[in-house]
Amino acid sequence: MQFTDPATLSKAELESGSVFAPKFDANGLVTAITVEAGTNEILMVAHMNAEAIAETLGSGYATYWSRSRAKLWKKGESSGELQELVEMRTDCDQDAIILVVRQTGHGAACHTGRKSCFYRKVEGSDGEVRLVDTGEPRLFDPADVYRR
Amino acid sequence: MQFTDPATLSKAELESGSVFAPKFDANGLVTAITVEAGTNEILMVAHMNAEAIAETLGSGYATYWSRSRAKLWKKGESSGELQELVEMRTDCDQDAIILVVRQTGHGAACHTGRKSCFYRKVEGSDGEVRLVDTGEPRLFDPADVYRR
Numbered sequence: 512m513q514f515t516d517p518a519t520l521s522k523a524e525l526e527s528g529s530v531f532a533p534k535f536d537a538n539g540l541v542t543a544i545t546v547e548a549g550t551n552e553i554l555m556v557a558h559m560n561a562e563a564i565a566e567t568l569g570s571g572y573a574t575y576w577s578r579s580r581a582k583l584w585k586k587g588e589s590s591g592e593l594q595e596l597v598e599m600r601t602d603c604d605q606d607a608i609i610l611v612v613r614q615t616g617h618g619a620a621c622h623t624g625r626k627s628c629f630y631r632k633v634e635g636s637d638g639e640v641r642l643v644d645t646g647e648p649r650l651f652d653p654a655d656v657y658r659r
Numbered sequence: 660m661q662f663t664d665p666a667t668l669s670k671a672e673l674e675s676g677s678v679f680a681p682k683f684d685a686n687g688l689v690t691a692i693t694v695e696a697g698t699n700e701i702l703m704v705a706h707m708n709a710e711a712i713a714e715t716l717g718s719g720y721a722t723y724w725s726r727s728r729a730k731l732w733k734k735g736e737s738s739g740e741l742q743e744l745v746e747m748r749t750d751c752d753q754d755a756i757i758l759v760v761r762q763t764g765h766g767a768a769c770h771t772g773r774k775s776c777f778y779r780k781v782e783g784s785d786g787e788v789r790l791v792d793t794g795e796p797r798l799f800d801p802a803d804v805y806r807r
Contacts, residue, residue, distance in 0.1 A: 512788070526771060529789045531781055535774055540692055542704060551699035556690060556755040568784045601790065602776035607704040609777050621751055623674060628750035629757050633679055636716045640660065641677045642749065 512565035517605055532579050533564060534606040540576060543609045547599040547614060547626075554620035555628045557584075559608060564599075571596050573610050603650045617650040624649035624656070626628035660713035665753055674751045682754040686763060688724060689754045695762060697747040702768035703776045705732075707756060712747075714785035717746050721758050737805045765798040772797035772804070 515532035524530060534559055540558040547554055557575040559567070563583060565642050566574040570585075573594035577584035587593035594612035600609050614620055620629040630641040663680035665673055672678060681689050682723035688706040695702055705723040711731060714722040716734075721742035722748070726734035735741035749756050763769055769776040775804060778795040 527792075529787050529791065531790050541715040544692055544701060544704065546701065551694075551701070552759060553692060553694065553699070553701070553794075556692065556744060564725075568781070568788060571784075599781040600777040601779055601781060603778075604702060604776075607776075608781075609701060615720055623751055628752075628755075629748040630747055630751075633716070633749060636719075640716060641678050642679050642752075643677065 512561070514561055525605060531601065532605055533601065533608070534604060535560065536606070538578075540563040540578075541605075543575060543610055544607065545594065545610045545612055545620065550613050552627060553629055554594075554612070554614060554626065557586075559596070562641070564608070567596055567610065568599065570601075573612055584628075586620075590616065590619075590622070590651070592619055599613060620654060622657075624651045624653050624654060626650060630653070660709070662709055667738075673753060676746075681709070681749065681756070683709065686706070688726075689753075691723060691754065691758055693721060693742065693745060693760055693768065694757045696759050697779055700775060701777055702742075702760070702762060703780065713753060715744055715758065716747065721760055721761070733765060733767075737766075738764065738770070738799070740767055740799075742768070749758065767798040769806070770801060772799045772801050780804070 516533040539560045539596050541559050543559045545554045562578040563574045563576045573586045575584045585591045593615045598611040619626055625647045630647040631644055634643050665680040666681045670736045687708045691705050691707045693702045708724040711722045711724045715765055719723055721734045729762050741763045746759040768775055773795045776801050779790040
């Protein structure tokens with residue numbers, strides 16, 4: 512799958528047109544935000560390169576680029592927590608993507624076993640800032656899942 | 660406001676602790692995803708540096724780092740579309756932030772005048788991929804708002 516280079520489009524074409532021209536950064540990546548279909552809850556944030564986008568659209572399952580492992584990463588290939596693609600969106604300047612998914616498996620997108628990676632809120636406003644756990648339960652035991 | 664260097668924390672402290680230690684990238688930025696309080700709808704994606712985080716927590720209004728203008732950017736300072744902070748969250752490895760906000764003004768987070776920047780979906784799966792506008796209305800006329 513070849514994507515149009517966004518630099519070849521006018522601002523109006525990029526922002527209002529029908530040409531999908533992801534604006535990859537210097538590392539060839541766009542930000543991908545994964546949300547749960549129905550609730551809009553943000554499950555995780557990751558990155559995608561051109562191949563990951565093509566693979567996700569072609570297979571119907573969320574596939575990312577793992578920066579730490581420097582390889583294509585089909586979400587759930589180790590944990591079983593596959594994400595079925597319901598809809599893909601992009602934003603005005605096409606440098607970010609939303610994946611609306613149905614989370615399979617235990618329903619945990621986070622490697623810690625929680626549904627969402629965003630299980631802590633920031634409290635306080637000056638000097639005294641701290642993280643507070645919102646109490647999201649662990650739906651699987653990472654020590655068990657990633658040992659396999 | 661000083662933030663702890665995440666490199667000084669153990670993986671367990673980073674992922675489960677109460678120390679807010681944003682993992683800034685090589686440019687000193689983390690990804691910020693802004694969602695509407697109540698609906699969880701993603702309004703926009705931007706970036707924050709340490710100063711933007713501190714300013715947002717201190718003022719109660721979403722403030723980002725504008726990469727294109729290379730300066731602190733209080734959302735709405737030109738357009739009037741201020742975003743009142745309801746809650747800030749971070750993810751397991753602390754390299755992304757969610758801002759839960761109440762969008763003021765016309766209710767439009769996007770510079771195109773739409774509520775959300777994600778007004779187009781990606782359709783098709785191979786070769787024939789295109790963007791389809793979801794029909795979100797423009798709540799203000801950018802030519803009018805940004806002329807001021």
